[in-house]
Amino acid sequence: MPAEAQKTVKTRQMFYIPGYDPVPPRRYRELYRAESADQAAISNYAIDLRPKAKDAQNFGWGVHADIDGTQTQTQVEILFWADIVQTSMNQNIPRTYILLFRTAWEYIGSGALFGLMKLRIGPILAALYPVAMLLLQLLVAVCLGFSAFYLGKTYIHWGIGALAGIALFCALLIYFKSKDAQLFAYYLMHDYGYSAKFKGQNPPELEARMAVFTDRIASAMQSDVDEVLVVGHSSGAHLAVSILADLIRQGRVPANGPTLSLLTLGQVIPMVSFLRNADRLRGDLHFLCQSDALAWVDVSAPGDGATFALCDPAAVSGVAPETGHKHPLILSAAFSQTLSEAKQKELGRRFFRLHFQYLCAFDLPGDYDYFKVTAGPQTLSDRFAHRGHSPSRITRPVNPHTSMSA
Incomplete structure (x- = not known):
C-alpha cells in the first residue's frame, strides 16, 4: 500500500x-x-x-x-x-478422568487426531501430555496402593491391607492434583476437554458471552x-x-x-x-x-x-x-x-x-x-502491507470434517 x-x-x-x-x-x-x-x-x-x-x-x-x-x-x-473457565475447571478427580477418556475418544474416534497429526507435532504432543501425565499418576497410585494392600494383608490382616491400599491410592491422587500448578496436567485436560465435550460446538454459556462481546465491539465500531x-x-x-x-x-x-x-x-x-x-x-x-x-x-x-x-x-x-x-x-x-x-x-x-x-x-x-x-x-x-505470507505457511486441507453452518 x-x-x-x-x-x-x-x-x-x-x-x-x-x-x-x-x-x-x-x-x-x-x-x-x-x-x-x-x-x-x-x-x-x-x-x-x-x-x-x-x-x-x-x-x-x-x-x-x-x-x-x-x-x-x-x-x-x-x-x-x-x-466460565473457572467453572469448567471445578471438577473432582473422578470426573476429570472421565473427561480424559471422553476427550481421547472424541479426537481418536472421529479421526480428528489423525488429521491434526499431519500439521504440527508440537501441539499434538502438548495435547497428549495431560493424558499421559494423568494416566501415569493413576498408574503410580494403583501400584503403590496395591503394594500397601499386599503388605498389610500379608503381615497384619487383609482388612487393614485394603484400608491402607485405598487410603494410599486416594492420598496419592489428591497429592498429584495439589501439585498441578507445577504439572499443568489437570489444567490442560480441562482445556482440551472443554471443546471436546460438545464435539466442537460452543457451550451455551460461552455463546451467550460471545454475543455480549459482539455487542461491545459493535458499539466501538460506532465511535470516532x-x-x-x-x-x-x-x-x-x-x-x-x-x-x-x-x-x-x-x-x-x-x-x-x-x-x-x-x-x-x-x-x-x-x-x-x-x-x-x-x-x-x-x-x-x-x-x-x-x-x-x-x-x-x-x-x-x-x-x-x-x-x-x-x-x-x-x-x-x-x-x-x-x-x-x-x-x-x-x-x-x-x-x-x-x-x-x-x-x-x-x-x-x-x-x-x-x-x-x-x-x-x-x-x-x-x-x-x-x-x-x-x-x-x-x-x-x-x-504489514509490505509483507507476504511466511514461506513455511501450511495450507493443505487435512480435516476429516468439513461440514459448515450457514
Missing part, C-alpha cells in the same frame, strides 16, 4: 480475548505494563499506561505512545470469560476512533473469529466507521475446527477468510509447541474457497531470529512462557512488535 494511502492512527480501541485462562484480567495489564516498558527501551520509543476511560465497559487500561514521531491513544479492554483492533490469543483466537463473523454478518460494521482489524496470536483453531460438530466455527472461518470488512493477521512461531504454527486456519480446516481466499496473512514471529541466544536460553523449556511470548518484548525485534501493533500509529493492515 502506498504510504500516502495509509491511515494515521491517533485513537484506537483494542479488545483482547484471552485463551482458556482462569486468572483475573489484571494479570494482562501488569504483563502489558512490564513488557511494553522493556520493548520501548529496546526499540527507542515511549509508551506508558494510564487509567481506563470512564465509559469503558470492561476491565482495561489506557495506553499513551509516542512511536515513529506520532502520539497515539489506545484504550484496551479485556473481554473476560475466565469465570481510527481503528478497532481485536486480539485473540490461543483459544481466544477461535472465539475472535466467530465473534467478528457474527459482527459482519449482522451488518454492524459501518462503511465509514473505524478500520476493523483482527490479530490472532498462537492460535490453536484446528484443535476445535477438526471436531465433528464444529460446523459453526468452520462456517465462520469460511466466511471471514473472504471478507472485505476487516484485515486479519495471524502470528505464530514454530518455537511455540502449543500452537499450530504457520497453519492457515481456514485452509487446513478444509473450508477455504477456491477463489476469494483473502485472510489471514500468515506471519512467523521467528523466535530463533527475534530472541537472542541468551533470551532463548533463559526461556528454555518454559512451555507456557513461550506461548505468551507474542504478548512480550523481543530483544531482537523484527517486523512483529506487539506494542507497535496495539499502540502505534499504523493500522494492522498498513503495518
